[in-house]
Amino acid sequence: xxxxxxxxxxxxxxxxxxxxxxxxxxxxxxxxxxxxxxxxxxxxxxxxxxxxxxxxxxxxxxxxxxxxxxxxxxxxxxxxxxxxxxxxxxxxxxxxxxxxxxxxxxxxxxxxxxxxxxxxxxxxxxxxxxxxxxxxxxxxxxxxxxxxxxxxxxxxxxxxxxxxxxxxxxxxxxxxxxxxxxxxxxxxxxxxxxxxxxx
Numbered sequence: 001x002x003x004x005x006x007x008x009x010x011x012x013x014x015x016x017x018x019x020x021x022x023x024x025x026x027x028x029x030x031x032x033x034x035x036x037x038x039x040x041x042x043x044x045x046x047x048x049x050x051x052x053x054x055x056x057x058x059x060x061x062x063x064x065x066x067x068x069x070x071x072x073x074x075x076x077x078x079x080x081x082x083x084x085x086x087x088x089x090x091x092x093x094x095x096x097x098x099x100x101x102x103x104x105x106x107x108x109x110x111x112x113x114x115x116x117x118x119x120x121x122x123x124x125x126x127x128x129x130x131x132x133x134x135x136x137x138x139x140x141x142x143x144x145x146x147x148x149x150x151x152x153x154x155x156x157x158x159x160x161x162x163x164x165x166x167x168x169x170x171x172x173x174x175x176x177x178x179x180x181x182x183x184x185x186x187x188x189x190x191x192x193x194x195x196x197x198x199x
Contacts, residue, residue, distance in 0.1 A: 002036075003036050006036060006040055009040055011039060011040045012038070012039060012040060012041060012042035013039060014089070015088035015089050016033040016038045016039065016042060016043065016044055016085070016088055016089070016090075017042075017044075017088075018044060018082060018083060018084035018085070018107075018111060019043060019044065019078070019082070019083060020078040020081050020082030020083050021078050021079055021080055021081060021082055022082075022114075022115070023080075023117055024078075024080055024081050024082035024115055024117065024118065025080050025081075025117050025118060025119045025120065025197035025198065026063070026080060026081045026082070026118070026119070026120045026121075026122060026190075026193045026194075026197050027081070027082045027083075027084065027111070027112070027115060027118055027120070027121045027122070027163070028054075028081060028082070028083045028084070028122045028124060029084055029085065029086060029108070029121060029122070029123050029124065029128040029131065029132055030044060030045060030050075030083070030084070030085040030086070030124045030125070030128055030170070031085060031086060031087065031094075031096070031124070031125055031127050031128055031170065032085050032086065032087035032088070032089065032090060032091050032094070032096055032100075033085065033087075033088070033089065033090045034047075034048045034050065034090065034094075035090045035094070036048060037050065037051060038051075038090070039089070039090035041069075041070070041071050041072055042072050043069065043071070043072045044083045044084065044085055045069065045083060046069040046070065046071065046072070046074075046076075047069070047070055047071065049171075049173045049176065050170070050171045050172055050173070050176075051068075051069055052068060053171035053176055053181075053183060053186055054124075054171050054186070055067060055068050055069050055076070056068065056183065057183065057186045057187045057189070057190050058078070058081060058190060060187055060190075061187060061190040061191055061193075061194055062079070062080075062194065063078060063079060063080055063081040063190065063194070064076060064077070064078055064079075064081070065077040065078075065079070080194075080197065082111070082115060084107075084108060084111055085104075085108075085128070086101060086104065086105075086108060086127060086128050086131035086132075087100050087101060087104045088104045088107065089104075096127075101131060105131070105134075105135065108131065108132075108135065109135055112135070118163045119163050119164065119196060119197045119198060120163050120164050120165075120166060120193045120196045120197050121163045121164070121165050121166070122166045122168060122189060122190070122193055123165065123166070123167050123168065124168050124169075124170045124171065125168075125169065125170030125172070126150045126167075128170075129148075129150050129165075129167045130145060130150075132165065133145040133148055133165075136158060136162075141158065141159060141162065142158065148165070148167075150167050151167055152167070152168055152169045152181070152185060152189075153166065153167075153168060153185065153188055153189050153192065154166070154167045155192065155196070164196045166189055166192060166193055166196075168181075168186065168189045169181040169185070169186075171186055
């Protein structure tokens with residue numbers, strides 16, 4: 001259902017594609033498009049409060065050309081970073097079903113293969129973190145996800161030939177309004193990602 005504030009919008013209302021720099025050294029993996037954010041605008045993390053936090057942090061750490069994103073045509077350019085999600089459609093109640101993860105996973109796997117310069121993966125939230133680790137487990141890179149504890153701004157070295165993994169709390173309204181995740185905490189994640197990616 002449309003919110004009153006967006007009643008005149010034509011919602012994107014279909015799978016939301018990833019976007020960013022094809023030469024990215026950093027990949028950001030989120031959970032899924034927000035019902036009135038990416039599902040409305042057609043761009044991941046655009047037009048919602050999570051995106052307000054994320055794009056400001058990316059801007060202040062040199063990955064984004066502007067500190068906010070309101071629509072697909074707002075002029076935002078990402079440099080050195082690529083944004084995607086574990087699930088491509090807005091899930092009911094923001095809780096994707098296992099089947100949704102299974103159907104969307106090949107897209108995430110393909111993106112990982114198509115970004116040969118990746119040096120860092122930033123997983124926003126435990127679900128995105130587990131989705132990425134599940135790919136590595138099923139490819140035989142790791143034996144189990146259990147060896148990699150989730151926490152905020154924790155750096156995980158998987159294998160010498162693979163990107164470093166940084167786990168982060170998701171910039172959801174629930175986390176930011178309660179202070180579990182502050183803007184400075186999220187900015188520090190991307191400062192670390194930039195250092196690990198080589199500047």
